[in-house]
Amino acid sequence: MLDKIKSNFNTQTWVLIPIAIAINLVVGQIVLTLKLPVFLDSIGTVLVAVLCGPWAGALTGALSNTIAGIALDPGWFPWWPVAAMIGYMAGRMAEWGFFKSWWKVVVTGFVIALTAVIVSTPIAVYLFGGITASGSSFITAYLLQTGQGIWQAVASTSFITEPVDKITTAMLAFAIILGLPKRTVGGYPKAANAEAEGADRNQLYIAIGVIVLLVLFAAFMLRNILGG
Amino acid sequence: MHERLSFYIKRDSLIHRLNPLTKLVLVFAFIGIAFTFPWYWIGLFLFVFVLIPLAFIAKVSREYFFTATRLILPAAGFLFLMQALFQPIGEEIIFQFYFLDATRESLAFAFTIAARIIVMISAFTMLLLTTHPSELMSDLTRRGLPGQFAYVIISTLQILPQMQAKAQTIIAAQRSRGLDTESTFLKRAGSVLPLVGPLVFGSLVEVEERAIAIEARGFTSKKEKTSLHEVPDTVTDKTLRWILIILIILSILLNLWLS
Numbered sequence: 251m252l253d254k255i256k257s258n259f260n261t262q263t264w265v266l267i268p269i270a271i272a273i274n275l276v277v278g279q280i281v282l283t284l285k286l287p288v289f290l291d292s293i294g295t296v297l298v299a300v301l302c303g304p305w306a307g308a309l310t311g312a313l314s315n316t317i318a319g320i321a322l323d324p325g326w327f328p329w330w331p332v333a334a335m336i337g338y339m340a341g342r343m344a345e346w347g348f349f350k351s352w353w354k355v356v357v358t359g360f361v362i363a364l365t366a367v368i369v370s371t372p373i374a375v376y377l378f379g380g381i382t383a384s385g386s387s388f389i390t391a392y393l394l395q396t397g398q399g400i401w402q403a404v405a406s407t408s409f410i411t412e413p414v415d416k417i418t419t420a421m422l423a424f425a426i427i428l429g430l431p432k433r434t435v436g437g438y439p440k441a442a443n444a445e446a447e448g449a450d451r452n453q454l455y456i457a458i459g460v461i462v463l464l465v466l467f468a469a470f471m472l473r474n475i476l477g478g
Numbered sequence: 479m480h481e482r483l484s485f486y487i488k489r490d491s492l493i494h495r496l497n498p499l500t501k502l503v504l505v506f507a508f509i510g511i512a513f514t515f516p517w518y519w520i521g522l523f524l525f526v527f528v529l530i531p532l533a534f535i536a537k538v539s540r541e542y543f544f545t546a547t548r549l550i551l552p553a554a555g556f557l558f559l560m561q562a563l564f565q566p567i568g569e570e571i572i573f574q575f576y577f578l579d580a581t582r583e584s585l586a587f588a589f590t591i592a593a594r595i596i597v598m599i600s601a602f603t604m605l606l607l608t609t610h611p612s613e614l615m616s617d618l619t620r621r622g623l624p625g626q627f628a629y630v631i632i633s634t635l636q637i638l639p640q641m642q643a644k645a646q647t648i649i650a651a652q653r654s655r656g657l658d659t660e661s662t663f664l665k666r667a668g669s670v671l672p673l674v675g676p677l678v679f680g681s682l683v684e685v686e687e688r689a690i691a692i693e694a695r696g697f698t699s700k701k702e703k704t705s706l707h708e709v710p711d712t713v714t715d716k717t718l719r720w721i722l723i724i725l726i727i728l729s730i731l732l733n734l735w736l737s
Contacts (some may be wrong), residue, residue: 261697265689269681270633272641280645280673284659284666313627318487319636320606325553325599335496368544379591381560391564425671428679438688 258303258341262437266302268462270294271314275322283467288415295337296362298424300349301438304341311337328377332370339365340420351446352453355424356460359417366416372399380404386394386411389472414464421457485545485606485665493536493604497715498614499621501605503722508601510726512594514733516584521593523694529600542600545607550599611635617709625703629692641681648676667736 271294278291296315299307311333318326343349343358374390380400381387388405389476393403427435427444435441482658493501508529512521561584568583615628649659652672658665659673696703 259626261693262689264629264697265685265692266682268628268637269685271630271634272637273678273681276641276645276677277674279642280649280677281670283649284669284673285671286663286667290670293674317631317638319602320611320631321635323549323636325549327602328598337579341569378557378595379561379565379587381557381564387560391560394564411601422670422674426675426682429675429679430682433683434686437689455685 255286255305258306258439260437260439263298263302263306263439266298267306267310270298272299274314275318276309286416287411290415290419290422292333292416293419293423293426295333296340296419297426299337299339299341300344300423300427300444301435301440302341303440303443304338304345306439307337307341308334309337310333328373329370331373332366335365335369336362336416341440344440347443349420349427349444350422351450352421352424352457355420356417356457359420360413362420363416364410366412367392369407370408371405374404374408375400382441400472410468414461414468417457417461417464418477421461482550485541485603486610487538487607488610489537489608491535491537491608493532496708496718497711498609498617499711500697500715500722501609502614503696505605505717507722507726509598512597514726515576515729516736518590521590521597523575524597524651525593525600527628529597529604532604536608538603538604539644541607545603546600550596550603553599554596555653557595558588558592561591611708616705616707617711620705620709621664626697629697641677644680645673645677648708701720 269384273294274291277293278289281288281290292311292314295307297310298310312330315326315330317335321450339362340349340358348354348358348361374380380403381391381392389410390403390407393406394400424446428446435444508524512524530539533539536542560582563584565584565587567587568581570582571579572582572585573580612632615623615632619625619628652669653659657669657672659669660666663719
C-alpha cells in the first residue's frame with residue numbers, strides 16, 4: 251500500500267503539483283470571465299492523476315482547495331474531499347486504461363462526475379443544509395419547494411451540472427497530454443497510462459457530440475423542472 | 479484579479495506572536511465548537527464576544543472587517559436568504575412572496591447555518607491575517623510534516639500570481655488578434671482552447687527544468703534539514719493548545735449527552 255502511494259511521487263510529480271494547482275485555479279478564473287456554464291477547475295488535478303497516479307491526483311485535489319482557501323476565498327475549504335476523490339478516481343480510471351482514446355476519456359469524465367456527485371452531496375447536506383452559496387442552488391431550492399427530499403434534491407442538482415463539466419475537463423486534459431512532447435510526458439511515474447492508442451478524429455467528434463447531447467439534456471431537465 | 483499573494487498583514491501583536499500551530503488549533507476549536515455546542519446562539523456568541531475582540535487584540539480589525547464585508551457577509555447573507563426562503567420546514571409562515579415563504583423554523587435554521595459559516599470563515603481569515611504561510615509551513619515541517627508538502631504550498635502561492643499575470647497577457651494577446659470572448663455562447667466556448675492551451679503548455683514545459691533545479695539542491699535528500707528561521711513555541715502556547723483541545727472534546731461530549 252505505502253509502496254503503491256510512494257510510486258506516484260518522484261521529483262517531477264512534486265514540481266508538477268504546484269503548477270497543476272495554479273492551472274486549476276487560473277483556468278477556473280478564465281472560464282468564469284468567459285461566462286460559460288461550467289467550472290473547469292480540476293483540469294490540473296486530472297492531469298496529475300493521469301500522469302502520476304491516483305494518490306498524487308488526490309493530493310493535488312485536496313491541496314488545490316486548501317490553497318484556493320488561503321489565496322482566493324476561504325469558502326473553498328469545505329469541498330476538499332470532493333476534489334481529492336475526483337483526483338483519485340481519475341487516476342484509477344487511467345490505471346485501468348481508460349485514458350487512452352477519446353471515447354474512453356468520455357467514460358472517465360462521466361465516472362469522475364458521478365464520484366463528485368456522491369462526495370459533494372453529504373457535504374452540501376450536512377454543512378449547508380443542502381443549499382450552498384453557488385448559483386446552481388436555485389435548482390436545489392426549487393426541487394425542495396416541489397416537495398422532494400433534501401438528499402434527492404441536492405443529488406439531482408449536481409447530476410444535472412456535473413457530467414458536462416467533468417467530461418469537458420477530462421477531454422481538455424487528454425488534449426493537453428496529446429499535445430505535450432513525448433519527452434516531457436516520459437518523466438512522470440505513470441506516463442504509460444497516458445499513451446494514446448491513436449487519437450482518432452471521428453472519435454473526437456463523437457465525444458464532442460456526447461457533450462452537446464449532455465448540455466441539451468441538462469437544458470431539457472432544467473426546463474422541465476422550472477416549467478413544471 | 480488578486481494582486482496580493484495572501485491575506486497576511488505584518489503587525490506586532492499578542493496573536494501574531496503565538497505559535498502558528500496554536501493558531502491552527504484555535505481555528506479548529508472555533509469550527510468544532512460552532513458546529514457541535516448544543517446552544518442555539520453559540521455561533522453569534524463566538525462571533526461577537528470572541529472573534530471580534532480577537533480581531534482588535536490582533537490589531538487587524540480594519541482588515542478583518544474589510545474581508546468580512548467584502549467576502550464573508552455577502553456569502554453568509556446569500557446563504558441565509560436561500561435557506562430561509564427555500565427550506566421546506568415549519569408551519570407558521572411569517573411572510574410570503576409568490577411561491578417563496580419564510581417560516582419561523584426555516585428562519586431559525588437559516589440563522590444557525592449562516593452563523594456557523596461566518597464563524598468558520600472568520601476563524602480561517604483570522605489565521606491567515608496573522609500568520610505568514612511560510613512561517614506556518616516551517617513550523618509544521620519542524621514538527622514532522624514532510625518537506626514536500628511545504629514546498630507544494632509555498633511554491634503554489636508563488637506561481638499563482640505569476641500565472642494569473644500570464645493569463646491576463648494571453649487574454650489580451652488573443653483578443654488583439656480578434657478572438658471573440660464576449661459574444662455568443664458558441665464563440666465563447668470556442669475560445670476556451672486558444673486561451674487555456676498556451677497557458678498550460680507554457681507552464682508544463684518548465685516542469686523538467688524546475689525538477690532538475692530543486693534536485694540539485696537536495697530536495698529528496700533524507701538527511702535532516704536545518705532551518706534558517708526559528709519559530710518560537712512557548713509554554714503558554716502548549717497550555718493554550720491543550721485547553722482548546724479539551725474545549726472541543728467537551729463541546730462534542732455535551733452534544734452527544736444532550737441529544
